[in-house]
Amino acid sequence: MDFNFSEHHHFALTDRTFLNIIRRDIGKIAEATGFTEAEAGRVSLVITEMSTNLVKHANSKGGELLVKAICEENGKTCGVELICLDNGPGMSDPQRMMEDGVSTYGSMGQGLGAIKRQSDFFDIYSQRGIGTVILSRVYRKGKAPKSGARSEQKFQVGAVLVPKAGEKVSGDGWGMRLSLQGAHLIILDGLGHGEHAHDAAQNALQAFQQQSKQAPSEMLRGVHALIKRTRGAVGAIAQWNTENSSLLFCGIGNIAGRLIMADRAKSLLSYNGTLGMSMPNTINDQHLTWERGNLMILHSDGLKSRWDLSKYPELTRHDPTLIAAVLYKDNTRTTDDTLVVVVRATD
Structure with a gap:
């Protein structure tokens, strides 16, 4: 079995005013991948939460989103991969920050938890002084890779x-x-x-x-x-x-x-x-x-x-x-x- 792999689309986010444009463009990627309106809504929610975190935490150091379609030729796996790159201060305990209501910035503290709930696959790495990277994959119904x-x-x-x-x-x-x-x-x-x-x-x-x-x-x-x-x-x-x-x-x-x-x-x-x-x-x-x-x-x-x-x-x-x-x-x-x-x- 042979595979080729597509590239990531790059979206820089330094200002909240770009959010609607980014959400629209990433929505087109999900639509081209065959997502239903409800499935695309999950992608949109992940993008909104990731973007909100970037605007809050990345500050002048900036941040970006990387997005690509995941589609194997056999059609058995089909989804969207979303990566959030945050050059902000980072977190000493990212697992605790995923609990709803926990926040270092006085907000509702639901962003990371919401991203994880909407994702079929979720991973996060964060360290103080390094920043935060979030990985989310959202698949079409029945198109996630088999666990084994x-x-x-x-x-x-x-x-x-x-x-x-x-x-x-x-x-x-x-x-x-x-x-x-x-x-x-x-x-x-x-x-x-x-x-x-x-x-x-x-x-x-x-x-x-x-x-x-x-x-x-x-x-x-x-x-x-x-x-x-x-x-x-x-x-x-x-x-x-x-x-x-x-x-x-x-x-x-x-x-x-x-x-x-x-x-x-x-x-x-x-x-x-x-x-x-x-x-x-x-x-x-x-x-x-x-x-x-x-x-x-x-x-x-x-x-x-x-x-x-x-x-x-x-x-x-x-x-x-x-x-x-x-x-x-x-x-x-x-x-x-x-x-x-x-x-x-x-x-």
């Missing part, structure tokens, strides 16, 4: 993919091919940004899907050969196998990554070059161990490379998409497309 589906795959994956401000599409992209043993994952960054970079990344994704499932280095050679008529892209492929606890990685260009283990972190190294243009005659796969609890974090150069997970106590216990969102909030360069992909081994 994720555990059967023996891994969890999440991502944040945001185009450069002012661009309609992202030049970054990622895709995944599943197997009974694990998966192959590719992340890509088309040279530059805008339509031509987007086309290069999408062509590379199609080329990735056409390759037989083999070692990452061999698959990258195949991708390289098939995208020579594009402007080119940098990219990396990771392959993990839960049966023998192995992880193979190979990258071309400035794709960055780390494998986070219980006692240490290890950088995932890429070769110099550009897929579709030039790459070394000899490339080899990096061989690593893939064990329960490991995190693999891959990202394009839209994210600063010196991020530090130790700044975020307990973050690694959260949903992979929320982890990606926290890293994006504090480390995006804002001058390029940004992609962050997080994979957790669950077995």
